[in-house]
Amino acid sequence: MLRLSKDIWENRHVLRSQFYVNIKTTVATTKLGMLWWILDPLFLMLIYYFVVKVIFNRGGENFHLFLLCGLVTYQSFSRSISLCTSALTRSEGLIKQASLPMVIYLVISPLVQAFFGMIGLIIIMIWNYHALGLHTLSIVVPVFLTIIISFTAGLFLSIFEVYIRDTGRFITYILRFGLYLCPVLYSPDRIYESQSIPEYAKTLYSLNPMVHVITAVHDLLFYGKMFDPVPILIVFAFVLVIMQFGLFFFRRVSPYVPKLL
């Protein structure tokens, strides 16, 4: 972890310039540019709102805002994971020309996606201004957690992608399915209070860190209250342990990566 901090600090100029490149090129490649970052979840919100609220007549009051909180957070997470998975294979040219610590390639995407995610979250804050308060400042906690969860997953997935190029394709389907395993379309209470779901499935559900991250975002921006710190602290500790293991694995294998690209 100390070495990671050292690598990030020593390469802060590269990180800053790559962050800028990612933001600028995302904007430059489409006519509507950055607007897509709010249009995407808005369109998804309209689709799910139509299915859940109109067709199935489910979802509570202000369901559109509830959906939007979950969709923006999940989309930021899902894009980070996809980009982290392909971070090494996409950067083949750079890896063979610039002698940067390879872990740097994994840090960029979660930061860029968090930036775009924050834009969406700020729009939700303005839209649902009744929920604003001092607790809103704590939004940085779930955003930071999303960054470190994606980075940690990237430590493993980026290496798997180098060895098994189909990894990215599987991840796309897992992430699509993951949307339904997170409380984006429903409240987590629906799972915990269900009589038909077995206890072990409920335990497995609670082990998904994104369940707690999205719940925290709902608490802050939809319900307008502080999130429960206990599950967030547990997720944080759990991710740090996995990250340490991931860094060990990544450092063990990454020196061989340039030869395989």
Add this chain to the structure above:
Amino acid sequence: MVSFDNVSLCFRKHSSLFELLFKNKNKELDFWALKGISFSIYQGETLGIIGRNGSGKSTLSLVCTKIYQPDNGNIEINGQVQLLALGVGFQKQLSGRENVYISGCLLGLKTFEIRERMNEIEEFADIGDFMDEQVRTYSSGMRSRLAFAIATAIRPDILILDEVLATGDRAFQDKAMDRMKNLHALAKCAIIISHNPAQLKQLCNKVIWLEKGRIVMQEEPMQVLDAYQAFCKNPNEWIKKNPEFFCDA
């Protein structure tokens, strides 16, 4: 400053993560891109590397920059090494000036160092107002000039040049050659990879001739380059006459 002791590097034809983690390697699948490479360069020296395509020249430069990790042998490097690469991280949707920052950072410069050297880069690239236009609007010559200007703005201790002088028109090549000589004078030592014997004779103290990842000859430039040129005219005949050089190739 740079010392290679019996360095070998292999590419595995079918690598698996399991093999890598548990060292259960099938040796028959190994392809040795470099085998038993030993040489030293001291401060003030310039080493030239010559060889046919696929002889391992670029692989050797990537080992020097620690991008490729050797499978055997020891490497000792004292000082900052930089492989002079053109157009690192170039983004065609961004302006030339923005690309100077992006590429410069990737080559190891800090933002304030790039700012300090911006005039020098602009002057050398000589692309006028195009500096603030998107790189996708550039001709290939303009792109090469800008890339060369950025790459040569770095001041490493050990400089590695891999065929960078083969870019642009004749006038630009002459200008680039002068720039290289200045850069070369500033670096403590340099490694030049080239297919051009005349260039190596002009710049190097010592030349290594590589063939199939092995060192065939490592001597004074004249001696190595004359032998290499004779070899290139008729490789089979040269090998017949000088079998001692290829005994383990």
